[in-house]
Amino acid sequence: LLISGSLQECISAARTLGIDKIGAHYDGKKIEDVIYRMCAPPSAPPAFPYLITSDVLDSVQDADLVTISNFRKAKNTLKKKQKDRLGLEFVIAAARKMSGEGVARWLGDLRDAYSFCESSGGQFILSSGARSPSEMISGRSFDAILNEIGVDHDRHWQDLDKWLSDVLSRKVLVK
Amino acid sequence: VAERCPVAEGVGEIVLRRKPKKRYLALMHGGRDVDALDSLTKRCIELFGHVVVEKAGLRLMRSDDDIIIVRCRLSQIHHFLVGVALTDPPLVAVDMSANIGRLRKRRHS
Numbered sequence: 001l002l003i004s005g006s007l008q009e010c011i012s013a014a015r016t017l018g019i020d021k022i023g024a025h026y027d028g029k030k031i032e033d034v035i036y037r038m039c040a041p042p043s044a045p046p047a048f049p050y051l052i053t054s055d056v057l058d059s060v061q062d063a064d065l066v067t068i069s070n071f072r073k074a075k076n077t078l079k080k081k082q083k084d085r086l087g088l089e090f091v092i093a094a095a096r097k098m099s100g101e102g103v104a105r106w107l108g109d110l111r112d113a114y115s116f117c118e119s120s121g122g123q124f125i126l127s128s129g130a131r132s133p134s135e136m137i138s139g140r141s142f143d144a145i146l147n148e149i150g151v152d153h154d155r156h157w158q159d160l161d162k163w164l165s166d167v168l169s170r171k172v173l174v175k
Numbered sequence: 176v177a178e179r180c181p182v183a184e185g186v187g188e189i190v191l192r193r194k195p196k197k198r199y200l201a202l203m204h205g206g207r208d209v210d211a212l213d214s215l216t217k218r219c220i221e222l223f224g225h226v227v228v229e230k231a232g233l234r235l236m237r238s239d240d241d242i243i244i245v246r247c248r249l250s251q252i253h254h255f256l257v258g259v260a261l262t263d264p265p266l267v268a269v270d271m272s273a274n275i276g277r278l279r280k281r282r283h284s
Contacts, residue, residue: 016269096263100221103261130265134205137260138268144256 007031009133018139021164023051023127035164045172053089057081064167065089065125071109075116084121085166088113092137092145093129111149123163124156195232196249199275201242201282202259203267208238211266212245219258227254236275242282244275 007024011031014022026036026048036050041062054063057077065087068074078088090113095106110126117124126145128137143153204211212235219228231251237244247255252271259268272278 013267017267092260095261096265100218103222134203134267135265136267138256140271141256141260141268144253145260147253148257 007034010130010136013133013136017136019136026050035168045174047174049168049173050171051087051167060086065123067091067127068113069094071113071116075112078116078120082120082122085123085163087123087125087163087167088117089125089127091127091129093131093135107145107149110145114149114151123160124151125160196273197232197246198249198252199236199272199278200245200247200255200259200268201270201278202245203242203269205241205264208235208243211243211264214264215245215258215262215266218262219254222258222261223254227251231255237279242269244278246275 007027007029008031010022010024011033014020021033021035023035023037026038026046030048034048036046036048037053038050039053041052042050051064052062053065053067054060055067055069057066057074058081060066060078060081060083063086067089068078069091071090090110095103098106110124114124116122126142128135130136146153146156202211202215212233216228216233219231219233231247231254233255234246235243236246256268259266270278270281272281
């Protein structure tokens with residue numbers, strides 16, 4: 001789950017919603033169970049776990065995860081530029097604004113993206129994109145969306161946990 | 176008799192009129208309770224159709240400040256949860272229970 005906004009409130013809300021870890025932009029304070037999003041690799045090793053994120057497909061080589069807004073358009077570029085263990089992130093907040101037809105298409109794209117990740121060694125990531133606790137999504141709703149696109153939610157969370165441990169273990173951190 | 180010894184539903188067997196199982200969901204919202212339920216129902220209809228929403232039997236049971244308790248049939252709960260995640264303005268499924276009393280107790284504790 002990757003969010004931005006009031007972090008402390010979101011952490012307590014996440015615990016209520018059955019979410020163990022959240023992702024957020026670094027605001028100068030290290031908080032337990034938060035994985036920080038950074039746009040570029042830090043100049044010196046930080047003291048907190050982080051992921052390098054991008055929403056530009058051309059800069060996937062440096063990124064741990066890339067946010068995809070339109071998978072249909074991005075698919076061809078990803079086929080050429082996809083690197084092993086790259087996370088492909090899809091944001092639910094964007095789908096909320098879509099029409100019923102748009103959401104149906106988006107769910108279809110998620111299904112395709114999951115198969116693409118399976119075949120290319122990438123990691124499928126579904127995020128809330130929340131900016132406040134009232135925009136967060138409960139674990140049950142995440143599971144329901146995963147089931148709707150034909151993904152076994154238990155397996156997905158296990159894969160995501162493994163991916164996260166793998167990616168974070170490769171980072172140099174200051175103790 | 177039927178209530179005491181239920182049998183499996185199927186071809187050639189007696190089909191009992193059992194009460195469908197329900198779940199009560201506490202949903203956090205930002206506006207009026209009726210608007211929250213309306214937007215959720217509308218979204219579920221857009222995504223899954225009138226038949227599914229009718230089968231779900233959505234009903235507003237209680238409403239506190241920013242929390243509504245909505246009843247839904249268990250058979251359609253996954254559709255309902257997808258609808259909750261994809262509704263605008265946003266709704267958050269805070270808790271779920273088969274028993275409304277237990278849900279309220281948990282909310283207050």
